[in-house]
Amino acid sequence: MDRKDIYKIIDNERDYQDKKWGYRPSLPVADELLIMRSYFNKAMDAYVGVMGERMSLDRIRKVVAIGIRCLENHESSEKIRR
Numbered sequence: 001m002d003r004k005d006i007y008k009i010i011d012n013e014r015d016y017q018d019k020k021w022g023y024r025p026s027l028p029v030a031d032e033l034l035i036m037r038s039y040f041n042k043a044m045d046a047y048v049g050v051m052g053e054r055m056s057l058d059r060i061r062k063v064v065a066i067g068i069r070c071l072e073n074h075e076s077s078e079k080i081r082r
Contacts, residue, residue, distance in 0.1 A: 013065035026073030032066060039063045 027035075043059035046052065 009061060010065050010068060013061050014068060017065060017069060027070075029070060029074055032070035032073075036063050036066050036070075039066065 039059050039062045043056045043063065046059055047056035
């Protein structure tokens with residue numbers, strides 16, 4: 001799968017998150033990191049457990065989309081580097 005397709009999948013996940021949770025003020029970066037870690041741990045558990053790689057990749061999609069949401073709500077790394 002190429003990058004363009006992956007970005008479309010992540011964009012769809014972001015749309016899903018916005019529909020599910022609606023507009024909310026941005027969470028602190030620390031809270032976003034905790035949520036990301038929780039889903040990352042779920043991805044690891046799925047991979048080593050009976051759910052396997054497919055469910056693990058589903059959770060990774062969520063981790064990445066949460067990270068993107070965090071960057072949308074806070075300074076991006078591009079701005080930080082400048």
